[in-house]
Amino acid sequence: MIDTIRFLPVIGAILWSVPLLWPTQEEAEASAVKAISSSDAIIYIFLVWFGLVVFGAWCAYRMKQSNALEEDKGR
Amino acid sequence: MGALNVLVGVCLIYVAFLFFVAFAAERAAIRGRGGWLRNPLIYTLSLSIYCTAWTFYGAVGYAARSGLEYLTIYIGPTLVVVGWWWVLRKLVRIGRxxxxxxxxxxxxxxxxxxxxLAVGVTILxxxxxxxxxALQLQSVTVSFDVFSESYGETLTRSGQDSNALWVACGxxxxxxxxxTRNLDAxxxxxxxxxxxxxxxIVKLFALLAVGVFVVWGVADGLGDIYARIDASEIGQWQMRGDRWATLIFLSGAAFLCLPRMFQVMVIENEEEDHLRTASWAFPLYLMVMSxxxxxxxxxxLGTLPAGSDPDFFVLTVPLAQGNxxxxxxxxxxxxxxATSMVIVAxxxxxxxxxxxxxxxxxxSTQSGGASVSGDVRHVVLLARRISIGGVVFLGYLYFRLSGGGTSLASIGLISFAGVAQFLPVLLGGIFWRGATRTGxxxxxxxxxxIWAYTLLLPSFGTGTLIGEDVLIEGPFGWGWLRPEAFFGITGMDPLVHAIFWSILLNTVSFFIASLVGFPSPLERLQGAQFVNVYEHSTTPQSWSGNLAQSEDLMVMAQRIMGARVAxxxxxxEAKRQGVSGLLPEPSPDFLQVLERELAGSVGAATAHAMIGQIVGGASVSVEDLMAVADETAQMMEYSSRLEAKSEEQARTARQLxxxxxxxxxxxxxKDSFLSQVSHELRTPMTSIRAFSEILRDSDRLSEAEKVKYSSIIHDEAIRLTRLLDDLLDLSVLENGQVSLNEQTGxxxxxxxxxxxxxLTGNTQVSLQIKRDKARERVTLNTDLDRLSQVFINLIGNAQKYCDAELPALRIDVRRDSEKLVVDFIDNGSGISKADQAVIFEKFSRTGELRVSGAGLGLAICREIMTRLDGTVDYLPGQGGAAFRVVLPIQMAMAAQ
Incomplete structure (x- = not known):
């Protein structure tokens, strides 16, 4: 569980570095590739964001559960 | 003007509301009903001061100018908070x-x-x-301007300034x-x-409301908005990769290093567990904000006339739509x-x-050092209050001087880059034990x-602080030092260039200087404490405080923490050490605790220096270093077990x-008691016998002489009776045979x-009494005669023994939750440490026997107070002799 929490920011960083691969407007014009439209970029970035939030909340919830379990065992 | 007045009115009501909220929260916390204040959501919301006016207004302007680049400012912190397990948790733990x-x-x-180092960091x-x-002040005044313009009024420049001044003062x-309610920061x-x-909540709600209005009010829902986005001038991905990555890094770094973020994140953190909630709730907040x-x-961009300031679209779009x-x-x-940022910063x-x-x-200007008496708390509080004024005023001054120009808009990132310079030192400090002060x-x-040279100075514009030739050819014609192209590497974005080189060289030089230098013992100790904060929960001992005088420490602690807390x-601590009385021994443990408590008020460096002044320098023992050096779990456990055992033995030895x-x-x-009693009985007896013999044997006594001699006999007999009464009283009290006569008064x-x-019957010394009658209005339900006997004794002692030129006695009354405390403090020279231990014993009299008395008074007082379920103790470190009488509260009820 702890490991999942530890790796969450790494996953986030990797997903958010995907835009580094996108061609910018000038590059796209130069090489005649279709540029990424802003609305698509927004949807991608916010999906990653939303995913991180949901996953983070799930981890936090699980962690609380497992903490409570351990405390119960300790008693 | 009417609508403008409404705006001002709304603003004032809102401010009053904020004052009310803060006041109510303080009251609730004081009364112990502040459970809801410790909600993790409150913590999360307080983190949102990250979103300043720069976010609220600036993000839209940023997006209108540079497309999706604004997102980097929120992605960085999101990653940091999502990765709370790595850094934030450790910071919070260390902070606590x-x-x-x-x-x-x-x-x-x-x-x-x-x-x-502290001074350096503070200045930076x-x-x-x-x-x-300044940026926040500007945003408030300009937004006000935008409003007034829409009502056809233009504020003059001086009007703007006075607005900013009002906001700053408020x-x-x-x-x-x-x-600055409490001293303990x-x-x-x-x-x-x-x-x-x-x-x-207000800013989130406001931005969401504008957003919803724009999407479903102005445009026709999501589909339309997407179409509009793609058709607009920011319709295509135009983000350069290097800027994208650098800005994410920068905002993450700034999130950790900004003083205001550190304040809410670490210092105002109530419980480590709150981070767990914040780890997803804060990213959610940021996401919704953006x-x-x-x-x-x-x-x-689409609806407003060209040339309107995109920074205030959040205001101007609803205004233009007539809403x-x-x-x-x-x-x-x-x-x-704007206001929340300024307050916390x-x-x-x-x-x-x-x-x-x-x-x-x-x-350092106080010649007497740390052990002079007198309250220093007001100095600290005053310093803090003046600093608050100073900081806000500096902001205002900057706003005035910069002319509120557009250059401020770019200042956000420059500011970020500046504080981000703390990052290597901060992270190095908590993860790398080898990091040193020099490094x-x-x-x-x-x-x-590097930051100032490559980013700050050029930001003022070419030719102002940095000449054009320097910018193009480098200082002294050294091309490789050009502020925007180090080592001849051109083509980098200036911001990316500055951040890259400043952080890189910062880290490298920090690393190299740390490796070359050698840390002092104290640095090593602190380093181990910080890096292994999860293992060491307590600080190893570093004070060798045998020389320290507890009383001096008490005097100093009272000045800083206040008499009551100290x-x-x-x-x-005295109780923990098993020492009776109010003064603990200056053991290293105790000094450590004291230092840390003081650090909460005046900061670690100052607290350390103050204790150092009294104790005479900290020394780090070989054992401490060994404890740090030996990492293995068994060693740690073994040594901690040993430590506990030796602690216990030390305590037992002390008690023994x-x-x-x-x-x-x-x-x-006992011996002296017997000889005292016989002596005390014998003296009056001798004179009684002598005078009664004279009366019996001589017939030629005048009437006057007869009266004189018989009154001497009478006086001596009274003295004897009093002595016997005292003795009887004491023995009755000691045997517990006394019956209390409970009264209400x-x-x-x-x-x-x-x-x-x-005070009657003694006219040669006039004792000045200082009382606070309002505080004495406490109804008591106890044996009032006995209590009064105790008071008489203490007051009488002050009268007898106080050797000040103008003797004065202060009677302090205080109510705690469970007890009533009455202090009797005189301004004499007090009682020496050796005497403090015995004054409550029978027949003990301090100093030379210049005053009469059998030395039974305090012994009786103590017995009485024990019967009344209270205590009477000597209170050290008050300047003069001081006694503290404590009564349980169920006997003392406040008058209605």
């Missing part, structure tokens, strides 16, 4: 165990409590934050009222936190974001300035010089020694009565 008061305190504390933080505060006032400011949590930014920007209520709400949102910076700059200077100093200096701490001393004393006292009357009986 070491009682850190600010980021400067953290860095100085880690690197051997160096004040130089002030330099980095001032423009940012903010400083709020911060002073709610930020490590304590939570519930009022401030609650107010910024409310403001966080959700509607692009739609607002695009609609603003004034929404515009007003949005104005309040912007106002909230001023609070954080003022703590740093007062603890690391004002206090050390003040201490930190060198790294910070290098980072800041006495409480000393009493607790005390018991032994007491026994010896008691045996001596008011403390003030008991004191009046005691003063009247103690």
């Amino acid at each position: 165990t070491q009682r850190i008061t600010s980021i400067a305190d953290l860095i100085s504390s880690r690197y051997g409590k160096s004040n130089t 933080a002030v330099v980095g934050t001032t423009p940012y505060i 903010l400083a006032l709020f911060t002073i009222v709610f930020g 490590n304590e939570r400011h519930h009022g401030v936190v609650m107010a910024i949590a409310v403001e966080a 959700l509607f930014v692009v739609p607002i920007a695009v609609v603003g 004034e209520t929404l515009a007003m709400l949005s104005f309040l949102g912007g106002f909230s974001s 001023a609070l954080a910076l003022s703590t740093m300035v007062s603890n690391h700059i004002v206090m050390p200077i003040w201490l 930190a100093l060198v790294g910070l200096t290098v980072g800041f010089v 006495q409480g701490l000393f009493e607790r 020694r005390q018991a032994n001393e007491k026994l010896t004393q008691i045996s001596e006292q 008011v403390l003030a009357e008991v004191l009046d009565h005691a003063l009247a009986s103690a």
